[in-house]
Amino acid sequence: MNLVFDFSSGIPIYRQIMDQVKYLVVSGHLKSGDRIESVRELASNMKVNPTTIMKAYTELTREGVIFQRRGQGCFISESVSKFSETEKSRIVEEKARALAVEAMHLGYSAEEILEHVKKVINKIKRGE
Amino acid sequence: MNLVFDFSSGIPIYRQIMDQVKYLVVSGHLKSGDRIESVRELASNMKVNPTTIMKAYTELTREGVIFQRRGQGCFISESVSKFSETEKSRIVEEKARALAVEAMHLGYSAEEILEHVKKVINKIKRGE
Amino acid sequence: MNLVFDFSSGIPIYRQIMDQVKYLVVSGHLKSGDRIESVRELASNMKVNPTTIMKAYTELTREGVIFQRRGQGCFISESVSKFSETEKSRIVEEKARALAVEAMHLGYSAEEILEHVKKVINKIKRGE
Amino acid sequence: MNLVFDFSSGIPIYRQIMDQVKYLVVSGHLKSGDRIESVRELASNMKVNPTTIMKAYTELTREGVIFQRRGQGCFISESVSKFSETEKSRIVEEKARALAVEAMHLGYSAEEILEHVKKVINKIKRGE
DNA sequence: GTGGTCTAGACCACT
DNA sequence: GTGGTCTAGACCACG
Structure with a gap:
């Protein structure tokens, strides 16, 4: 590792x-x-x-x-999450909210933020 | 407040x-x-x-x-960020990556993650 | 004024x-x-x-x-200082020391610092 | 220390x-x-x-x-300043100006001020 | 052991 | 009244 x-x-x-x-x-x-x-x-x-x-x-x-x-x-382990749907949703929403507030405060538009997230997801999928 | x-x-x-x-x-x-x-x-x-x-x-x-x-x-104060473009981008990318890793690990697809972010941004804009 | x-x-x-x-x-x-x-x-x-x-x-x-x-x-008032020579010297030395420490910490050489001071004095004399 | x-x-x-x-x-x-x-x-x-x-x-x-x-x-830490050149210059100029105004007001000439600064820098370099 | 946060309460400097 | 500094003492998180 x-x-x-x-x-x-x-x-x-x-x-x-x-x-x-x-x-x-x-x-x-x-x-x-x-x-x-x-x-x-x-x-x-x-x-x-x-x-x-x-x-x-x-x-x-x-x-x-x-x-x-x-x-x-x-x-x-097997990718079986121990969290319930609502718990999972809450975790992600919380992190998404923190990201959004910070990014908006730095002056980014909704589109730019989504673009950033999309880019990062692709990077991760490519193993970067 | x-x-x-x-x-x-x-x-x-x-x-x-x-x-x-x-x-x-x-x-x-x-x-x-x-x-x-x-x-x-x-x-x-x-x-x-x-x-x-x-x-x-x-x-x-x-x-x-x-x-x-x-x-x-x-x-x-005036909403003039003290950070440079590259620094701002770095900050947002870092948070976006943390969100993406966590969400993907919980089993969310790229689309679902983007949907979550979009929803949250709209909530913020509506003042919720 | x-x-x-x-x-x-x-x-x-x-x-x-x-x-x-x-x-x-x-x-x-x-x-x-x-x-x-x-x-x-x-x-x-x-x-x-x-x-x-x-x-x-x-x-x-x-x-x-x-x-x-x-x-x-x-x-x-008349430019007659109320301070003694030693007092005056102490005041200036203290400020000079603070300037020197800060500037050296920022990476300036002795020559650069003196150059800065010289420039500033001239500016003041020209009324800038 | x-x-x-x-x-x-x-x-x-x-x-x-x-x-x-x-x-x-x-x-x-x-x-x-x-x-x-x-x-x-x-x-x-x-x-x-x-x-x-x-x-x-x-x-x-x-x-x-x-x-x-x-x-x-x-x-x-490593002596890598977090400040940009212009910012560093601004910081030093400000302190230099404060020193110069104070010293000139106490009756010192440009030469005397520079002498003071030079002396202080040498003292610092000698670790005094 | 280290740094990091918080409280309660005091006093000072500034506007 | 405001923010700014300091103390004494507690507890937590981290390595």
């Missing part, structure tokens, strides 16, 4: 790990059943505190993104 | 204030030149410590959303 | 008044004996609170820059 | 901290990557409230002088 951290972004490292694992799944780099590096491996590779990795993995497990099998490692 | 705080969301109060003031601006509820509640007023209305309000206002001032005048109060 | 205020600089208005009166003297726009606007006049012209003007004038009087004659108005 | 505060100068403590950290950088006492005392350490050493130190560090971070890492501490 090729992770990159931005230590000055203010976003916690464990959150950056979570986000990037999710990205690797939606972009097709990781598929359900794939084994991902163990806590220890990743910690030493990325020179990050193991407890930080641990926290990320625990959260990802809780969200149903990965599952941990004792003695074997961590694996990407 | 009609603010609502979610004390259990984990999002700092001062951040919630910032977000909501920005929202009030983009939704047209507040216009440049408008005076907003003073630190003490808002603090007593919202039953929040004045220094917390102060922090929010200071940050908003730094971002150019409002300006503070000692002895007079706080005012919405 | 043609004063310009920067309300968003953080520098108190009364200080800006003091600085600009001093500037008008060193640049030759005002000479000793010249009458300057009364507190009331200036307050109404500049749309500033009279107490603010009052504070500026009081301070300028204390520093010996102007003197107030009851019923007649305020006048620029 | 050897800081000295003047509690009766009217200059906020957090500002004095900022100025002195900047001084330590330009004078070579601190280099990029160096770890500086933690908020608590400095607070207890200088017998100042941690939140005051925090404010100074937050401002220095915003100016790009240092960066803060939760759980690790504060470090001097």
Whole structure:
């Protein structure tokens, strides 16, 4: 797994790990059943505190993104969301709202915002 | 100013204030030149410590959303962004990417995501 | 007197008044004996609170820059500094140090800083 | 870090901290990557409230002088200014003008002012 | 251990 | 009245 951290972004490292694992799944780099590096491996590779990795993995497990099998490692789970439809909708709407407010405040029009989102989705689908 | 705080969301109060003031601006509820509640007023209305309000206002001032005048109060500033085009684009793209990854991971299609964003923008424009 | 205020600089208005009166003297726009606007006049012209003007004038009087004659108005005084040589030297050195630290931190060389100062002095002498 | 505060100068403590950290950088006492005392350490050493130190560090971070890492501490950042050339020039010119007006008003000649600045720069370079 | 947020309450500077 | 600074002391999040 090729992770990159931005230590000055203010976003916690464990959150950056979570986000990037999710990205690797939606972009097709990781598929359900794939084994991902163990806590220890990743910690030493990325020179990050193991407890930080641990926290990320625990959260990802809780969200149903990965599952941990004792003695074997961590694996990407089936893409069955643990969230209900309304919950999912609420999560996305909240993030969409934050994006919209920020972008509108920076002076972007509705069209420009949608264009931005469309572009980003395509980038992700191409694995960028 | 009609603010609502979610004390259990984990999002700092001062951040919630910032977000909501920005929202009030983009939704047209507040216009440049408008005076907003003073630190003490808002603090007593919202039953929040004045220094917390102060922090929010200071940050908003730094971002150019409002300006503070000692002895007079706080005012919405001209909507001239302090950021360069590339920086603005970077900010929006980053948020758009976070939204896209999260939504795709929850199983939404590109169309559904765009639909969500479009809906939210319209809500904001209608002042909801 | 043609004063310009920067309300968003953080520098108190009364200080800006003091600085600009001093500037008008060193640049030759005002000479000793010249009458300057009364507190009331200036307050109404500049749309500033009279107490603010009052504070500026009081301070300028204390520093010996102007003197107030009851019923007649305020006048620029003789350019006899009330400060001792060591005091004067300390004041200038302190400001010079602040300038130097800031400029060096921004990456300017000694030559560039001196060039900046030289340029500014000439501007002032030309009354700009 | 050897800081000295003047509690009766009217200059906020957090500002004095900022100025002195900047001084330590330009004078070579601190280099990029160096770890500086933690908020608590400095607070207890200088017998100042941690939140005051925090404010100074937050401002220095915003100016790009240092960066803060939760759980690790504060470090001097690369000396890459966040300001554009014109902005840097404006900042220095403003400070130079303030210095020049004040010094000229105290009766110093252009040569004397430049001499003062030159002397101060050399002092800083020698680490005084 | 680190930084980050918040409260309660005081005092100062400015308009 | 306004914003701005500081203290003392608490609690949380992160590595």
